[in-house]
Amino acid sequence: MTHKSVVNAGEAPSLSEGWRSGMNEGWREIAGDWASDQQAFKVPWGKAMMWIFLVSDTFIFGTFLTGYMTVRVTTTVPWPNPSEVFALNIGGVDIPLILIAIMTFILISSSGTMAMAVNFAYRRDRIKTTVLMLATAAFGASFVGMQAFEWTKLIVEEGVRPWGNPMGAAQFGSVFFMITGFHGLHVSVGVIYLTIVALKVLRGDYERKGNYQIVEIAGLYWHFVDLVWVFIFAFFYLW
Amino acid sequence: MEQVQGQQHPIGLYLKIWGLLFLLSTLSYLVDYFHFQGYLRWFLVVTFMLMKAGLIVAFFMHMRWERLGLVYAILLPPFALLVLVGILAIEGDYTFLIRALFLEPGPGVPPPHP
Numbered sequence: 001m002t003h004k005s006v007v008n009a010g011e012a013p014s015l016s017e018g019w020r021s022g023m024n025e026g027w028r029e030i031a032g033d034w035a036s037d038q039q040a041f042k043v044p045w046g047k048a049m050m051w052i053f054l055v056s057d058t059f060i061f062g063t064f065l066t067g068y069m070t071v072r073v074t075t076t077v078p079w080p081n082p083s084e085v086f087a088l089n090i091g092g093v094d095i096p097l098i099l100i101a102i103m104t105f106i107l108i109s110s111s112g113t114m115a116m117a118v119n120f121a122y123r124r125d126r127i128k129t130t131v132l133m134l135a136t137a138a139f140g141a142s143f144v145g146m147q148a149f150e151w152t153k154l155i156v157e158e159g160v161r162p163w164g165n166p167m168g169a170a171q172f173g174s175v176f177f178m179i180t181g182f183h184g185l186h187v188s189v190g191v192i193y194l195t196i197v198a199l200k201v202l203r204g205d206y207e208r209k210g211n212y213q214i215v216e217i218a219g220l221y222w223h224f225v226d227l228v229w230v231f232i233f234a235f236f237y238l239w
Numbered sequence: 240m241e242q243v244q245g246q247q248h249p250i251g252l253y254l255k256i257w258g259l260l261f262l263l264s265t266l267s268y269l270v271d272y273f274h275f276q277g278y279l280r281w282f283l284v285v286t287f288m289l290m291k292a293g294l295i296v297a298f299f300m301h302m303r304w305e306r307l308g309l310v311y312a313i314l315l316p317p318f319a320l321l322v323l324v325g326i327l328a329i330e331g332d333y334t335f336l337i338r339a340l341f342l343e344p345g346p347g348v349p350p351p352h353p
Binding site for chain 2: 041043051054055058059062073074105109111112114116119122216219220223239
């Protein structure tokens with residue numbers, strides 16, 4: 001035992017050197033694999049990166065909605081009826097879910113104008129692209145405004161809190177504020193993002209590069225926000 | 240249809256998809272408006288939801304025209320969520336039964352509405 005360790009100690013420098021050179025080789029291999037001009041997806045890198053981000057965001061909203069399912073199936077207290085909670089009294093008549101329906105149509109309309117903006121961007125029609133993108137952002141801003149109205153109504157008039165509410169299961173509030181809040185944050189960020197890109201289009205930034213890919217990439221983000229709302233609308237408001 | 244290049248598609252196509260999305264949203268709203276209940280309601284809600292999601296991803300997000308390598312890399316991973324949903328549905332059912340046994344009527348019961 002002692003003898004062996006002495007021998008090892010004697011060889012130590014060469015061993016460590018070998019280890020170090022092996023280490024270097026390993027790092028060189030890793031750097032080579034990751035840094036060379038390798039390409040898995042034959043699309044522009046910006047689009048690939050946006051898609052990868054959107055897939056990760058899918059998992060965030062997916063786990064939120066799964067968490068919502070879990071608290072809803074585990075509670076022994078009746079879940080408040082969204083159809084009644086989100087009803088709006090217009091002209092003396094309670095219309096179920098009407099504000100949510102309007103918000104849904106607004107978001108779909110904004111997706112339509114965004115899709116057309118991408119089309120005009122590739123045709124290098126800067127004015128129409130800018131107008132359509134700003135219209136998209138305006139739709140988005142009005143969506144956030146209606147959401148603010150909805151939150152205010154729920155908090156002030158209905159007394160909904162993240163820890164409880166007078167209508168039923170306490171988890172209703174926490175789920176509602178978390179999911180719609182996170183989605184509203186996405187819409188707000190999208191409004192800022194689209195406005196910036198629209199102004200850059202108008203200024204002619206992409207004309208100089210001759211590349212309008214960024215409008216399509218910004219559009220992907222916006223359509224994703226609409227896509228998430230489709231699932232929230234179905235699972236939270238209609239279930 | 241006019242000749243298309245890259246991800247440039249005719250405006251008319253976008254307008255048609257837009258119209259379809261409006262129609263499907265109206266239909267899913269009517270499910271609530273006319274108080275469909277039970278399995279019919281859930282079936283309709285999920286059907287309209289999946290149709291809308293499919294239209295948005297396929298046409299607005301141009302998935303229909305992307306290379307298959309990208310399409311599968313994006314569309315397949317989210318299906319892993321179904322495993323999570325399955326596990327938590329079983330677990331949630333169990334939690335509910337335990338709560339029903341030991342918490343009835345439960346401390347979370349709201350006070351009577353004034």
